[in-house]
Amino acid sequence: MTFKTILAAAALSFATAPAFAADVELWRLDCGKVVVNDLSLFSDTFAYGGQKRTLTDSCYLIRHGTDYMLWDTGLSKTLLHAGTPADAPMAPTLERTVTDQLQEIGVAPDRIATIGISHYHFDHTGQAADFPKARLLIGKADFEALKSAPAPFGAEPALLEPWLNGKAPVEEVSGDKDVFGDGSVIMLSAPGHTPGSHALLVRLAEKGPVLLSGDTVHFEQQFANHGVPPFNTDRAETLASMERLQGIAATLKATLVIQHDADDIAKLPAFPASAR
Numbered sequence: 001m002t003f004k005t006i007l008a009a010a011a012l013s014f015a016t017a018p019a020f021a022a023d024v025e026l027w028r029l030d031c032g033k034v035v036v037n038d039l040s041l042f043s044d045t046f047a048y049g050g051q052k053r054t055l056t057d058s059c060y061l062i063r064h065g066t067d068y069m070l071w072d073t074g075l076s077k078t079l080l081h082a083g084t085p086a087d088a089p090m091a092p093t094l095e096r097t098v099t100d101q102l103q104e105i106g107v108a109p110d111r112i113a114t115i116g117i118s119h120y121h122f123d124h125t126g127q128a129a130d131f132p133k134a135r136l137l138i139g140k141a142d143f144e145a146l147k148s149a150p151a152p153f154g155a156e157p158a159l160l161e162p163w164l165n166g167k168a169p170v171e172e173v174s175g176d177k178d179v180f181g182d183g184s185v186i187m188l189s190a191p192g193h194t195p196g197s198h199a200l201l202v203r204l205a206e207k208g209p210v211l212l213s214g215d216t217v218h219f220e221q222q223f224a225n226h227g228v229p230p231f232n233t234d235r236a237e238t239l240a241s242m243e244r245l246q247g248i249a250a251t252l253k254a255t256l257v258i259q260h261d262a263d264d265i266a267k268l269p270a271f272p273a274s275a276r
Contacts, residue, residue: 120196125159
């Protein structure tokens with residue numbers, strides 16, 4: 001098989017919906033919010049000056065046949081009912097835990113076999129340790145960065161202690177990752193926000209493909225004006241990842257959900273309803 005043939009086959013596998021995929025279901029969970037009192041923190045070109053915005057902190061439960069996977073785990077439980085002071089540049093708070101929401105739909109914590117992490121920031125890893133037996137899927141470059149001293153901006157390695165200490169299984173993902181091997185759930189490499197950032201493609205039988213952004217962008221305006229936060233690790237990679245996600249969404253006619261944008265997450269049913 002030639003290299004061109006391999007590339008063509010890979011492209012075809014991403015572009016066509018699998019006919020043999022297991023039954024897949026997707027829930028949007030409430031994993032907190034972040035009140036941003038100074039939105040200029042999210043632009044390295046001084047955009048959004050004087051603006052405020054409340055970012056959602058959504059995470060997601062995916063059922064693949066009888067297997068369950070979490071995509072991101074939101075804010076730490078230490079932030080339950082925390083206040084949102086107006087003088088803080090960013091104020092995170094949490095109203096419900098992931099385990100409480102799982103209990104509502106009858107999913108025991110030990111049913112979570114896999115946790116996929118879009119990137120290492122604390123607002124995406126906060127409740128991972130509540131599932132210490134789950135296999136962790138995380139970008140290789142991000143996992144390596146968590147071992148550095150000092151820790152990268154926005155990272156709290158202690159939140160992933162079971163995996164960093166070798167007490168729980170971890171798979172360091174380079175490039176894209178077909179999670180279940182049937183094309184129904186694919187981690188998509190989208191570096192720039194962090195060196196190992198990923199987005200997630202979930203193919204649903206009724207709704208069609210859903211593309212969960214990770215933090216490729218935080219709100220819709222950033223696509224339109226190429227808004228790159230100054231704390232991103234690579235500007236050029238960020239812009240390339242923005243372009244990739246928009247291209248995939250257009251090609252697959254996917255519902256693109258920006259995980260921190262309240263208007264975008266409303267494209268999916270409100271919990272406890274699910275998308276299929």
